[in-house]
Structures are given as C-alpha cells and as structure tokens.
Amino acid sequence: MHPSGKLKPGSYEEFLEQFSVTVPENFNFAYDFLDAEAAQDPTRPAMVHVDDAGNRRDLDLAFFSNESSRLAEGLAKRGIGPGDTVLIMLYRRVEWWITVLALHKLGAAAIPGPHLLTPKDIEFRVECAKAKAIICEDGLAAKADEARPNSPSLSLLVSVGEAEPPAGWTRYDDVRADGTDDFVYTRPDGRRPGGSDLLYIFFTSGTTGMPKMVTHTHTYPLGHLTTGMYWHDLRPGDLHLTLSDTGWGKSVWGKFYGQLLAGACIFTWDFRGKFTPDALLEILAAHKITSFCAPPTVYRFLVREEVTSYDLSSLRHCTTAGELLNSSVFESWKLSTGMDIYEGYGQTETCLQLVTFPFMEPKPGSIGKPAPGWDIVLLDDNCDPCPPGVEGEICIRLGEGRNLGLFTGYLNEPEKTATVVHDGFYHTGDKAWADEDGYYWFMGRNDDLIKSSGYRIGPFEVETALVSHPAVVEAAVTGVPDPVRGQAVKATLVLAQGYEPSEELTKDIQDHVKKVTAPYKYPRVVDYVDELPKTISGKIKRAEIRERDEQAG
Template identity: 35%
Template sequence: MTRPTVIHKEPVRRGLLPNWTDYAQERSRFSWDQARLALQGLPGGGLNMGFEAVDRHAAGVLRYHAALRFVSKDAPAIELTYAELARQTNRFANVLQSLGVGKDDRLFLLAGRIPELYVGLLGALKNGTVVTPLFSAFGPEPIATRIQLGAGLVLLTTDTLYRRKVRQLRDQLPSLRHVLLVAEEGGVTHEPDTLDLATLMAAASDSFTTVETTEDDPALLHFTSGTTGTPKGALHVHGAVVAHEASARYALDLHPQDRYWCTADPGWVTGTSYGIIAPLLQGVTTLVDREEFDAERWYSLLVQEHVSVWYTAPTAIRMLMKAGPELAQRYRFPCLRFIASVGEPLNPEAVWWGQEVLGLPIHDNWWQTETGGIMIANTPAFDIKPGSMGRPLPGIDACIVEHLEAEGELPRVRVIEAPNVEGELALQRGWPSMFRGYLNNEARYAKCFAGELYLSGDLARVDEDGYFWFVGRADDVIKSAGHLIGPFEVESVLMEHPAVAEAGVIGKPDPLLGEVVKAFVSLKSGLEPSDALRLDIMAHARRRLGAAVAPKEIAFLAVLPRTRSGKIMRRLLKARELGLPEGDTSTLEAGA
C-alpha cells in the first residue's frame, strides 16, 4: 500500500485544542526558569516531587478530583482523590519517620500495581527519601543485586513476593533494616522480621509537613542494565519534576480533564515518570490496570474507562496488531484523542496501523533512563513522519556527532552539520531531569559526556526538517562490505510483510563481508513457519532494501527475547547465535 510520507497534524481532536500548535514559536520563547513557575514550590523556596504531584492539587480546586483509579478483573475499582492521596501519602511519610527513615535514606518498592506502591513512592518523596522501584517479576537474584548496590534501608513489598523472592536472601542484605509488608489476602501479615504496613498506616497521622528538599536533592534511583556486568544505578533529583511537568504538556498533551492510561509497569522508569508523577502534576485521572496484557480487555478498558490519552509501548502495539484489526473494529473509541508510544523505536507500519485501525496515529517519542524524561517526540504541534522519533521538545537541544580521537579517558566529538548523516545522538546538557550520576561509578558517568554534550549511545540522523530518525544502538550497528546498516530500518521493512508480527536483526560474522544481516522473526497468529514463507519474506526485504542491506538469513522464533519493558534484546539474539556469554539478563521477559 502506498501511503503519504507525513500524517498532518489536526488543530482540534475530540473537541479539545492541543496545549501548543506553533513549534518554532514555543521553542524560541521557552526557558526552564519560566517552566518552573508552573509548579508551586515549597514554602521555604525548595522543590519536592511528591508535594507537586499531590499536595499542590489537594489544597486546591482538584482536591475531590480522582487522581488514581485502580481496576482489576475480580474486584471493584478503587479511586483515590487528590485529597485522599495526600492523606495516605502523609501517613506513609509518618510511618517512615517513626522508623527513623529520613532524607536521603533509600526505599525500594517491589509490588504489582497496587495502591500501596503508589502511596509509598509519593509519601517517601515527600519525606525526602530516595525511591527505587523494582519490577515485581524480577527473580530473587536481580532483586538482591539492586538492593545491595543501592544500600536499600527499607523495602515495601507484599507478603507473597517476600516469601517467594526475598526471604531466602535476607541475610545477604545487610543494609536492609525494615521490610514493610502488604497482606495480599487482607488482614495482618505475621512474617518474622517484617512489619505489617496496614497496622503502621492505621496508627500514623494523616498530617505531615513535606521535608525541605532542593532541586538538586536526590529523589529517584533507577537501575538500567548494560550489555555486561551489573546494572547501573542512575540517580535523579527533585528538580526533574520541572521536566516531567513540561513534557507531559508538550509530548503527551495532557489536560486536567483527561483520563489517562500509561500501560508501563511502575517498576520501570516510564511507569514511574509517566505512569505516576507526570500525570499527577497535570491534575489528570490516571487509570491503573492491575492485570496483564489482554487485547480484548485493553480495548474494553479504553472504551469503558473513557480513556482520552493513552501511553503504551511498541511491544503492546505489535501484540494488538497481531490480534488482528477485526478485534479492534468491534469497538469505538469516542473519547480517545491522543496515543503515544515509548520503549523502543516505533516502526512506520505501527504508526499507520493506529491511523487506519484506531482512527489515530501513534506518536513515537524518545528518551532514556538517563535523560529522566521525554526529550524528542512527535507532538500535536507538527506533522508526523511515520518512523521518525520526532523533534526535540522545547528546552531540549539535540544534535548528531561523530567521534574524534580521544584525549585521555574522555571522549571527543564533532557536531555533524549536514542533514541525513548518521552519527551518535547527543543532547546539550542542562535539562532538569538529566541524571546526576551512576551510583558508585563516577568514571562511567564522566564518559557519558563530551564537554557540554551528553552522548546517548544511540545512532541516529536528522533530516532537513529537523526530524530525528533512529538507526540503532552504537553496539547494534551492522558493518557489511563497507556498509553501515541500522537494524531498525531492516526490522521496519520486515514488519511490513503481512505475515510478520515482530522482527529482530543482528550482524553475523562473515569471513568475506565482515558481517551479514540475519533476521529473527515471529509470525502473526495462525501462521506457521515454512521455507516458502521464509523466501517470500526475504524477497520482500530485497525489493524494499536492496541486496546489500536485506537479510541474508531469516530464522523463525515463536517469541523474540525482550526486556520486561518491551525492548527486543538484539544483543541476546547475537549472543545465542554465536554461543557467547549472555551478560546481564535480569530484565529479560520470562520465557524469552
């Protein structure tokens, strides 16, 4: 199917004007100092992430507005207004203080999408306590590793998760002084050497004065996995809340009347920054679904919960595509006006699928754990080029650089001025949500910068209109017969084949060409692998990419290995293909 190269912006969607419509004008007049004025600040002049997300609204016109709405299959929905969320987070902050836990101490969260996790995170932030969310599907070793690295003082988890994943390793966690348990079956938990959270909350006061924190005080510690070695702990500060507020307006177009659904688990940075903090800053009602992915359930929730803004991941979109357009067409989405995606680059086919099946394009955006917030996005302020990351948000200056010969330990780069030249994506440092260090690894942090430029490790190019296009991670790029081949481009073309649900591409060593492109694909439901289908997919790729870039080999896999946050793990595909060590697999999705 021949499609236009752009999807034109719509000035009005579902009767609501977007937050901004003039990209150039907004960028020219933007300043981070001015953006900070959208927040209230603490009475003494400080800034606190929890206060801005909750108490600022609880004392105003939104006090009785629903802040969080928890839904599940077999239980009634639970709603917390901003006023009730303020009371509950105050209680939790008082619980921490009663235990001697204060500013700069570290709380780890290990739970599913239950109210206590959200209350715990926000209450701890109000107490000045640094919070680290963990993904509840982690095994015992990844949990212990992160608590050890982060010197966790307190762990909030459920009695079930504690028994299954923590109790046997408790003696390996000397820093862990307190374990707060949520009884999943109700009542009181009696695990030895733990505390029942419900009992402590019932005894705590619901009045609390937010601890004085500055913009540079630590707030969040997010772990991100490398290709080898232990996970890296990226430290973020309370001042990041300025970027969360601005990006929620610019990239997600959130308005206070929105009903918003971010499908990311709070154990990941997206689920924290844009599943909890950013939407609360905008005063919206956030939907929290406690169940796992189910295509029919998700479509039902979009309708029944009147979702207007939906933020999800490419993996989920591909799974919805795999379920077929017929399922989606059984539903109508009169309230839905904006869809965004993050986690890995969104293939053009998926953007068009949204337009053609859901009636809305899907707006891709780019950021990293280290950037702390959305940096580059497709927004309502300009046309979408399907397959592009979009353009830098106001306050963000991005460029493409090439590496020069290093002087000493630190990298040296040169900015590439010409359009459509591939290089490393870099950002001018200074945005508020930029991470402030890797835990206990100053040398690794220093190597992320070349002067005033943060080096992302992602290869990209920028076109004549200022749109950025993802090529691949620097260590994913394939070098074949002198060609530099970005795996994302090949994967996007493979996904255009009607039989392909997902694709992952690696470089396989070749004595003549250096590397050849090998693709791993999973098929859409109801299709079986065959030699004829393999040849057909290869022919499709050759027609679209040419013989030099198209895969030389294609293997079928039932499931591609990916992280629990949805990113296809190309390095794991390559390690398995070549029989190499798999490195850190703590974030690998179960069964992949």
C-alpha cells in the first residue's frame, strides 16, 4: 500500500500476476493512511490548490490530518457520529477534502452533491438518505434553506465562507474552532469507525431515470490504488490534475485516495463556472502538472487550441474516462504533445474495471483490459459468455466476498439492487465487445443501442465518426422510429464556430460518416442544436433526446 512498493511490470500479464492488495482489519483511510503518513512525514506535499483568482496554496499531510481532526471533533460535539449521513455541497475548495476526512473519522457517511442542485434536488437527497446535516457553500445556503421545512431529518446546517448564513445555520469556522489536532473518535465499545461501516452515498447522474443511491464502505479507497498508482502512473512527488467537480464520484477517483496512496500531490483548480480550454492549458503549463485526467469532451476542446504554444514539458501522462474517446481526438492530442491518452472505464458502483495501463499498447477507442481483481465477463441475452467480436453486457463475476471497490447495493432498495446483482454477477447495463487481443470496446448503455435493419449500432461509434468532421464539436446519436428499418440513426449536433446548418453541410457530414465507418451507420436524420442536454455531471442525456422526439412525433 505504501508508494515505495509500486510494481514495475513489463507487461499486462505480469502485472496481473504480481498485483495484490492487503486490506487491514477495520481499515479507515483517514486514520490508517492519512494520519499515519502525516505522523511519519508531516511536510509531505498533499495538495496544491489554485482558486478562481489564481491564488496558490501548498498544503501538506499534517495540514489535512490536523484540520480534519479539528472539524471531526467540532461536528461530534454537535451530534454527528457513526451512521449519520451528511450532504456536502462545496466547490473545489480545500474544506471539501477536510470535511470528507472528518466524516471518515466519525464514521458518518458523506453524500457529495453538485453545486447545481435545486432546492427540490436537495430535498430529494436529504429525504432519501435521511441526511442529518448539510455542509455547503455560503452562496448555496439559501437553496438548502428552502429544502429545510420538508426535511425533518436535518438537525445541523453548516455554512462555509464569508457571507452571513441564514438564521439557524452554523459557521464552518465555529465548528472547526471547537476541535483539537489529536482528536480520535471511538465508539462506546472502543472500536474506531472503519471496515464495513458506510463511507459514501453517491447519487448517480440519472441519465435514464431518478438518481440511485450507491453505497460504499471504508474499504472503497483501497480500490483506487490501481487508479492513482498505475492508471495515472503516479510516483512520489508527481502533481496530478483530474478535472472534476466535487459533487461526483470522479473526484474521489482522481483527486483523493489513489493519488495520495501513490505518494503524489493532488492539484486542485477551483475554477467557478465553465472551464475555458486556453485557461486549462495555461494551468497545466504554469504549474508544471505531470499527470492529467479529463473527460473526452475536454480533450475535444483542447485539441482545437494552439496546444504547441504552451509549455507542457512537465506533462508526461494523460488519461480519460466518462465517455468514449474519439480516435481523431487521440491522434490530434498525440500530434500536438507526443503523448498517448490512456482510457479507463468504471461506474459510480465500482472502481476502475477496464483500463489501458502505461505498460500496455493503447488502442484508440478501446477502454482496455480488466483491472486486477475484476473478473469481467461479457454475457449475451441468455447470460452466456460472448466470444471475441460479439457484443455483450459487461458483467463482473462475484467471487468470495466482494471485489475491492464494488458497491454494497442501492441504499434501502434491495429490489433495485437485485435487478443488477444476481446469479453470481453484477450486471453493469453497459454493452461492449472484446477483440482477439482481449481489449474491450465500449458500445453504450443497453437503452442507447440502435436496432436498424437487423444491425445493432452503438451510439459512440457513430459519434466518433461525427466529431472527426471539422464542423462538429459535439454529437449525440439516438434511434428514431423508421417504418422500413425499425429504427433510423439520428444525430443531434453542436457545430463549431463559423459553421451554420444547411442541407449542403448535412450531406457533407453524412458522406464523411460513410467514409470513416460502416456506411449503414450514417445518420439519416440530422438535427442542429446550440447545446446538448446533459446531466449536471456532464453526461449526454440521450434518453431526453429520445423523449423529445417521441413527443414531437
């Protein structure tokens, strides 16, 4: 588990043979790793934080160890303890990490919430998870306060920032001031929180319905050892930036556990509002970022900039996840930087399942091979394994106990859990196929697949072809009813600056798709929009496009 023990395999097969993780009894990341490491090496860099105004702070392990203990004790004095659930709505400010660590120390479960939640969203989450407290930005307190009358479980409201909080709220600084650096929480039976205790409740982004409540325990952080140490290829002293909002699970993938376990330093850019690609490139250059992870959409915007005009000489490793990476973007980025982009795949319910590690040859568009500890099987509609080249559902074979990092279920919804965990497998609901070399190729959610004239068409393969056209910035591909084909392929497109919708452009885009992929996949229907409907985590809501088409039809 210590960074000095990082393996240096020569191949994927060698890595599978060598890799193992020992799970300490009653493991608690805050006590057993953070506090322990801080005691041994208090000044080890833990985070570089750059705020929206460009101010930089360099923070060490001792800072997070002491501050999380102070806050934990302050919260304990206000009634927060083991088994309680706390909704956190903070930007990428340092207090987010301190708060999560403090809850780890108390045995309370963190519920990360995006800052774009509405009062109704907040009310829904508080009610479903029976949240006892909300800790949020001062600028979001008014929204949270609107949810209070219909949220009887709430007993503590904490505001972070300089603004005067609403009546009945407590300032974060006042809570922190009631604690001490050496606070350790123990239960009446003398046991510290950890192990199988509830650690997180993640609300999924809800692309096909209401969000689900995904639960993880204290062993979950160890599942991200492969994320930081091997997929992000981190070494002691590295500076890693994952571009992610703290309201979603991706932040704990890329801005927390695996990075610290690898001995690296987390880089946090606390920008407010939408990022601009030139500002991101300037951040990468000015702060000498060594390892970088972002969703494919971000890379699509970056490659349209003059990347070579920025000094990215410190950057040596790039990764992506969240949506499929288009091969044209992969090639453009490599042309500009000389670096490959290594893809990974997982879900809120899991850690890294499929991955291209740096000791593997990346195949543009492939999500890689199974990560160690994950027995991945592609199953057909009859739950039989699929041979190479045949699409199936990505499923995880469940062995003794649980895969390290796999969710424990959907909170208070055993029936919903049973729809995805049964017959010895966890069914992801995602479709893929594997090639002869064992690399997996993502096709999309079960609901997203298009059935046209006997063909099954994955939206990502058509979207990949579409965004390789210079006029297309973003694309969403869905199926629409067709009396002859059953379904026809429809493309909903966002155009690049300088392009306007026209019949000529539509024909050019259709011809382009026919050239770069199988002709039967080309979009027979093309719609132009200013922006695509997305979840607040940034994923395209294809279901919403389908619903609009049904209503219009």
